[in-house]
Amino acid sequence: MTFDNWLGIAGGIALFLYGIRIMGNGIERLAGSKLKTILEKLTKNRFLGLIVGVVITGIIQSSNAVSVMTVGFVNAGLMPLTNAVGVIMGANIGTTITGQLIAFNIDAVSPIIAFLGVMGMTFFKKKPWNNIFYILAGLGMLFMGMMLMKSNMVYLGQEEWFCTLVKSFEDYPLLGVLFGTVMTMLLQSVSASVGVLQAMAAANILTLGQAIYLICGQNIGCTAVSVVAAMGGTKDAKRTAAIHVMFNVFACVICIVLLQFLPLTDWIASLSPNNPTQQLANANTFLKIGATIVLFPLSNLLIKLSRLIIRGEDKSAGKKLIYIPAKGFGSAAVAVSGAELECRRMYELSLDNMKRVHQALFTKKKGDLEEVDENEETIDFLNHEIAKALVDINRAGLGEPEARSIDRMHHVITDYERIGDHAENIAGYIAHMRDNKLSFSDSALTELNVLFDKVISIFELAEENLKSRNEAAFSEIERREQEIDDLVELYENEHIARMEARQCSADVGMLFVEMLTDLERVGDHALNIAEAGMGK
DSSP states (O other), X not given: XXXXXXXXXXXXXXXXXXXXXXXHHHHHHHHHHHHHHHHHHSOSSHHHXXXXXXXXXXXXTOHHHHHHHHHHHHHHTSSOHXXXXXXXXXXXXXXXXXXXXXXXXXGGGHHHHHHHHHHHHHHOOSTTHHHHHHHHHHHHHHHHHHHHHHHHHHHHTTOHHHHHHHHHHHHOHHHHHHHHHHHHHHHTOHHHHHHHHHHHHHTTSOOHHHHHHHHHHHHHHTTHHHHHHHTTSOXXXXXXXXXXXXXXXXXXXXXXXXXXXXOHHHHHHHHSTTOHHHHHHHHHHXXXXXHHHHHGGGHHHHHHHHHHHSOSOOOOOOSSOSSSOOTTSSOHHHHHHHHHHHHHHHHHHHHHHHHHHHHHHHOOOTTHHHHHHHXXXXXXXXXXXXXXXXXXXXXXXXXXXXXXXXHHHHHHHHHHHHHHHHHHHHHHHHHHHHHTTOOOOHHHHHHHHHHHHHHHHHHHHHHHHHHHOOHHHHXXXXXXXXXXXXXXXXXXXXXXXXXXXXXXXXXXXXXXXXXHHHHHHHHHHHHHHHHHHHTO
């Protein structure tokens, strides 16, 4: 075994991993947002979630992306924990399709596939063709990496120390499980780690009996990504990751126990006696399907166990991001969805502050203005952190729908933050009036009440239209914004008349005008939000 052989194995693994990543990115760009919508909408029950998990993972060739997406949806409250169990199990089955694909052994034409893909990426810039060629390039690189690994692993099989290590996996199953777990945690892809085993099997240096324990460990190692993604998330998000870990650990235990009493490896090998790569692919698939058959009916038990492991309920989110997944994990579609939910938090906090200052104008409640200040601090924090996250997400390969969503969010978070500032300004005026025992006239209070109702209403309508993008609703928002401007002008004139009639003092009059200005600006920002939703 020479240094060049080691370089060949390392280069083959690198090319194989990169091929999987390129192919997955191409599929995600082609249909990422659609698949995200399917996963979100079509998981109404546990069994349907299982089917959807299998199909989507089979398409995008990444159980990591689907499991992280599922953790994200549970974290956002878009999917209940009970339904996530099925998706997680389905994702584990779907990821075995990569191994089945590798077993076809198309090494001879893989350079041609890679060449066509790269040339297509270079000359076809328009979507979806660019994404299709992206997928072809990844597929070709994947098989070229396999070919490079296999050609160099033949020499690894001649090393006595390696042969001894490999044989020990059959004699000491737990050692094989541990080795497989660490291997997948390092490669961050169960498809890639199983692919490496298939390359070793093709080079006749690994038997099915030795590899099956490694596969059990690899399936445990792949859960590390969902565990990392759940860190800092809600309790149910952490429980989803815990269920992912438990499923694969229990599957490993079931497999090891059965192998001690049943000739499963002989039966699997008999299905494709002359194709060791197919044998490993089948073993991985049968392991996942068998574990699902046993554990799917016990889903409620897994949920109860997860609640024993992750105890308690969530506290208030406070000043932290809770929906945007950890950088480097999951897909761009998941990150965009998380950013949209964080923007929704900004909206809800800004709206809540507007309603709080409206109520505070008429009813004094202990601590009401302090709560406005706390919300405003969170709004400012979210504005800063979401803006940074959007820049990071934008660096990833985004499809057209995701890119448009990022652009909208860049616009609306500024408007949310400014609306929060205007609410804080109004809270300051109210605090000043309370401290100095000042009050508005009944006429002024009536006018402010009317204007608050209209401003809050247009803000809510603008947010609704951000998703629906209805032209008629947008026209209504424009009409209401002009109505607010007209009312502000009318109320200013009436205020001048009251000042001339000496019905209010100069200090109170100044605060009244400042409130009118802030409310008018909130209406302006609501229109900006509606325009961002319409792409104007």
